[in-house]
Amino acid sequence: MTEAPKHPINPDPANELASDQSPIDPRDFRNALGTYATGVTVITAMAADGKPYGLTCNSFTSVSLNPPLVLWSLSKSARSLPVFRANSHYLINVLSANQAALADRFAKPSEDRFAGVGYTLSEQGLPILDGVAAWFECSNRSRYPEGDHVIFVGEVEQCRFTPGAPLVFHGGQLMNAGT
Numbered sequence: 001m002t003e004a005p006k007h008p009i010n011p012d013p014a015n016e017l018a019s020d021q022s023p024i025d026p027r028d029f030r031n032a033l034g035t036y037a038t039g040v041t042v043i044t045a046m047a048a049d050g051k052p053y054g055l056t057c058n059s060f061t062s063v064s065l066n067p068p069l070v071l072w073s074l075s076k077s078a079r080s081l082p083v084f085r086a087n088s089h090y091l092i093n094v095l096s097a098n099q100a101a102l103a104d105r106f107a108k109p110s111e112d113r114f115a116g117v118g119y120t121l122s123e124q125g126l127p128i129l130d131g132v133a134a135w136f137e138c139s140n141r142s143r144y145p146e147g148d149h150v151i152f153v154g155e156v157e158q159c160r161f162t163p164g165a166p167l168v169f170h171g172g173q174l175m176n177a178g179t
Helices: 026-033 081-086 100-107
Strands: 041-046 052-057 061-064 069-075 089-094 119-121 127-129 134-146 149-161 167-170 173-176
Touching (some): 041 069, 041 127, 089 127, 100 173
Antiparallel strands (some): 041 052
16 A cells, blocks of 8 residues: 555646645755755846846756757746846856855845946856856857746857866755865
């Protein structure tokens, strides 16, 4: 005899965890995902009015070497979603091990996350944060709504890196990958 799921099965898998209809407990799912260490990035773009936008993201991964493609995802409820959907380009900043404060800053709601933050502009006019381990300037190749997020696939047009330890996220905590 098997135990019945905690929640009835939802016929729309895109809404399972968001609607609490999955047989998987959402907290258990998050805890299981937390066992996988990921890098930490800040994705940046410019609004039509020239205001810089940025957000902390750890859903970044490579897709293809030829052509050079990467992906990341953003919650459908994010206030910055319209900015990233409307832009032809965005920039992925891979944070260095000593940039936990920067990750926290861009993860929390704020009217101006860039106040006092050092950055230069890329050829496309996108913020490259000072001291990052790497950055990838991408054209906004495609977007796919999935579940409660939008998946962005970017074609890398430029990238740079500096050798050194990156910032990682594991078990719900930011940590230095070099330790």
